[in-house]
Amino acid sequence: MPAITVASSAGPYRVYCGRDALARAASLIARLGNSSGTFILSSPRVWRLWGTSLAAKIPGGRSRPPILFDDSESAKRLAAVEEISRKLNRAGADRRAILVAVGGGVVGDVAGFAAASYLRGVRLIHIPTTLVSQIDSSIGGKTGVNLPEGKNLVGAFYPPKFILTDPSFLRTLPHREFRSGLYEVVKTAVIADAPLFAFLERRMPAILRRDPATLAWIIPRSIRVKAYVAGKDERESGLRQILNFGHTLGHALETATSYRRFLHGEAIAWGMIAATMMAVATERVGERDAARIIRLILAIGPLPSLAGIKGRQLRPILAGDKKVRAGRILWVLPRRIGKTEWGVEVGWPVFDRVFAALPAIAAKGRS
Numbered sequence: 001m002p003a004i005t006v007a008s009s010a011g012p013y014r015v016y017c018g019r020d021a022l023a024r025a026a027s028l029i030a031r032l033g034n035s036s037g038t039f040i041l042s043s044p045r046v047w048r049l050w051g052t053s054l055a056a057k058i059p060g061g062r063s064r065p066p067i068l069f070d071d072s073e074s075a076k077r078l079a080a081v082e083e084i085s086r087k088l089n090r091a092g093a094d095r096r097a098i099l100v101a102v103g104g105g106v107v108g109d110v111a112g113f114a115a116a117s118y119l120r121g122v123r124l125i126h127i128p129t130t131l132v133s134q135i136d137s138s139i140g141g142k143t144g145v146n147l148p149e150g151k152n153l154v155g156a157f158y159p160p161k162f163i164l165t166d167p168s169f170l171r172t173l174p175h176r177e178f179r180s181g182l183y184e185v186v187k188t189a190v191i192a193d194a195p196l197f198a199f200l201e202r203r204m205p206a207i208l209r210r211d212p213a214t215l216a217w218i219i220p221r222s223i224r225v226k227a228y229v230a231g232k233d234e235r236e237s238g239l240r241q242i243l244n245f246g247h248t249l250g251h252a253l254e255t256a257t258s259y260r261r262f263l264h265g266e267a268i269a270w271g272m273i274a275a276t277m278m279a280v281a282t283e284r285v286g287e288r289d290a291a292r293i294i295r296l297i298l299a300i301g302p303l304p305s306l307a308g309i310k311g312r313q314l315r316p317i318l319a320g321d322k323k324v325r326a327g328r329i330l331w332v333l334p335r336r337i338g339k340t341e342w343g344v345e346v347g348w349p350v351f352d353r354v355f356a357a358l359p360a361i362a363a364k365g366r367s
Helices: 021-031 044-057 078-090 103-119 129-139 166-170 173-191 194-208 212-232 239-244 245-256 266-281 289-298 311-319 349-365
Strands: 003-006 013-019 037-042 095-102 122-130 142-147 150-157 163-165 331-335 338-342
Touching: 003 212, 013 021, 013 212, 021 044, 021 163, 021 166, 037 044, 037 103, 044 166, 078 103, 078 142, 103 142, 103 150, 122 129, 129 166, 129 173, 129 194, 129 212, 129 349, 150 245, 150 331, 166 212, 166 239, 173 194, 173 239, 173 266, 173 289, 173 331, 173 338, 194 212, 194 289, 194 311, 212 239, 239 245, 239 331, 239 338, 245 266, 245 311, 245 331, 266 289, 266 331, 266 349, 289 331, 289 349, 311 349
Parallel strands: 013 163, 037 095, 095 122, 122 163
Antiparallel strands: 003 013, 142 150, 331 338
């Protein structure tokens, strides 16, 4: 079973990736030393599907009920952190407690922030159950919640003690959510892994069928990219900014539609198409690579419509993004497949033209 190490300021931790990774939960938790108990944080829908098997493998899982909370993006607020913290207090969690976050990206972000905040920090374990959380959001120590003004504006860098990633969880993932996670795999390939990009081009039909062999190849490979980048730049002061490819516009689309129209990966997909076309407009990437990027994104499936969203409507949201520096909106743009440039300013006229053209660009890319 692959064990991928991630460097962090709090010390290295490992991602254990493979089928039956959960079988290692008890022994790995025991290695953490003296504990007053494990407390599982999850969502009702994840626990309905996987609670029985998880409770049997996590120490104390059968004797202590999990703390469940809404894992919708619209519920990813400070109120959720307060609710979790109060339940932990009532359950007797002290500074020697271990929190086990079981779920997708929202569960990991909220539970991670609760772990960072409760009693000024208790130990955290991630068990990601969606594709996007397995290959991206559980790795690197980012935790946080949304404000009405924008996404992930309040949070902390707080690395887990370890991560257990089991592709078996993906069997019960709704197909739209699985496709949403694939857009993050495409992001990984565009920013840093041209061979992964070529594999996705060749094997997309098998990947969409969730063929075990293809998943066993793309998941560890994507994790290694995220682990390398996060380990080199934990606090996002340089290299880690490449992970924001597609996210600047994607987060704005999520905020503008109150998290009701797009799944996270779908918004990022539109953001990647826009960033690619801005790179073409500013002569940073060739048209051939741009066409390949857009074709691969669209090969995953249809994206929710942009109808009713105007470029000018997004300007104040973009200006409030956490990646803005001194009022400057900095974009991540591809230079070629496998390499990106970060910290790029793009004028509003270019952005407006590209955003207005996105539906036509997508239609052309499907033809």
